[in-house]
Amino acid sequence: MKKIILLSLLAGLFLSSCNYESPKYKAMVASRDSLQNVLEQKDKEANDYLSIINEIEQNLEQIKMTEGYITADQGEATQDARTRIQNNINLINQLLSDNKAKIEELEQKSKQIGALQGRVNALKKQMQEKETEIAELKKQLEEKNIKIHQLDSTVVKLNTNISTLSTEKQMVENVVVEQDGALHTAYYFIGTSK
Numbered sequence: 576m577k578k579i580i581l582l583s584l585l586a587g588l589f590l591s592s593c594n595y596e597s598p599k600y601k602a603m604v605a606s607r608d609s610l611q612n613v614l615e616q617k618d619k620e621a622n623d624y625l626s627i628i629n630e631i632e633q634n635l636e637q638i639k640m641t642e643g644y645i646t647a648d649q650g651e652a653t654q655d656a657r658t659r660i661q662n663n664i665n666l667i668n669q670l671l672s673d674n675k676a677k678i679e680e681l682e683q684k685s686k687q688i689g690a691l692q693g694r695v696n697a698l699k700k701q702m703q704e705k706e707t708e709i710a711e712l713k714k715q716l717e718e719k720n721i722k723i724h725q726l727d728s729t730v731v732k733l734n735t736n737i738s739t740l741s742t743e744k745q746m747v748e749n750v751v752v753e754q755d756g757a758l759h760t761a762y763y764f765i766g767t768s769k
Contacts, residue, residue: 600712603705610702624684627677634670 603709606701606705620684624681627681631674631677634674637666637670
């Protein structure tokens with residue numbers, strides 16, 4: 576009987592240790608979510624950088640095309656050709672100015688990223704540690720589930736043994752009662768002969 580109580584307590588202990596509502600688990604999930612948000616922000620920033628770089632490349636292509644127009648118009652000496660050349664040069668200057676502004680913007684963002692890179696690396700390290708902890712917790716949970724199943728099968732076997740022993744005990748008690756009755760039966764002989 577003591578074994579059954581002990582096994583029941585152990586099974587309860589193992590079941591109570593498998594808790595997804597624990598503060599440690601919640602903290603790990605929150606940390607993982609925070610890191611995912613940081614990664615999403617990094618992806619957005621990278622896409623912003625790529626779009627700025629694409630704009631700069633488009634501006635450079637437009638400058639090349641405009642330079643081609645200028646060299647083609649240099650053969651003409653008319654006022655209309657001079658105006659087009661001047662407009663093309665102004666366009667080139669404007670595109671160069673836009674490119675400088677965008678490059679400065681990229682440099683500012685890259686400085687900010689450089690400052691955040693250390694924090695991101697630390698967060699990545701924490702995330703790896705938390706993933707390792709979660710993997711370890713899952714492994715422990717699986718081991719405890721196996722132990723719980725083993726304990727459940729042991730409890731079933733012990734309950735079967737108890738049932739069998741109770742039946743045997745009842746049979747033995749019946750035999751004892753019969754034998755006790757037979758032992759307490761007295762026979763008296765009365766007779767007249769010697």
